Amino acid sequence: MSRSERQKMQEGDWYCCLDGELSALRHQARLAVHHHNQHPPDPGESLSPSLAALFAGHGQNCLIEAPFHCAYGINITLGHQVYLNAGCTILDTAPVRIGDRSMLGPNVQIYCAQHHKDKALRAKGLEIAHPVTLGSDVWIGGGAIILPGVSIGDGAIVGAGAVVTRDVEAGVTVVGNPARALPR
Template identity: 40%
Template sequence: MISPEKINQFKQLTNSGDIYASMDDEFITYQHTLVQKVLDYNNTAETPAGLQTRERLLRDMVGTYGQNLYVIPPIYANSGLSNVHFGQNVVINFNCNFVDDGDIYIGDDCMVGPGVTFATALHPISPKLRRHKLQFNHPIRLGNNIWVGANATILPGVTIGDNAVVGAGSVVTKDVAANTIVVGNPARKLRDITPDDDVFYEKGKRVPQEIQDRYL
């Protein structure tokens, strides 16, 4: 059994940005206990009892739990979501990957499509150092009301501003400004989000008046 003091040391180290030995035996043993919780979560049944169990497990796993958090299994996480911090009203679709050796912050009202990867981990370029599985981590930060499309990849150290949209399959290598749409590999700005987007939802299709009246 790993002591709370040792767990705190691990968390401080992995979130420090400093290089460390990622295959340390004691550290790997600790990670196994975290990953097992994710496996238990993924095996919950789609029944009222199973959903209650899922909620309990999720509250126990995550670093910060925001109300109305909806995470569709299966999911995968190096550190069992213990370094992931969710705001309120967040939806995470299935098959998402959290390389959460470092902290991942996801703000309020975010939607994350299926198969998205958040990767905080980095390794030295030096072949001599990399051979020993050395690692360091940089946090990922998502603001509020962000939509990340299916199979996008968010790389270490990236910050995404409020209301931004990341296109499906994009590889985000640098910060994304608020109120912008980025697409591609590497992701580049496609355009700004404008007031016209409140009126037209797709290629000239107007948002029905009753929806505008209810939601805008």
């Protein structure tokens, strides 16, 4: 029995992103994101109903400012009191976990997909997905980019505009492109 492209994606194998089932899931996410981005602010609400229903899981008192974008949503898990400022994008082709009390500045981008380096295979939609994990109490500065497969430890800080290409240890501050640790 052959595996579906969705199963390959979830298992961390090469898959075709042009697949019908994956397209339908992305469409479902676009609808939820559209509702979120058009939803009137409510001071008593922590997460819009459309995103709460879409995400794999979320804790209490999470807030995602509009506009927001995600690829699937079904691979995103938020801890308690997570804050995403306006313009954040999460391309969640693999699990994205954001720990308690973590904060993302405006226009932060998290990418899980890596497209094939062979141009013929890339043209056929072949890609592979790697999870991204942010620990608790992480602060990601505005405009930072987190690349596929990166883990950021508890209490770490990523400076504005940094491009994080590899794991960041707990309590470390990284800046630049590619991101490098500042002396402690």
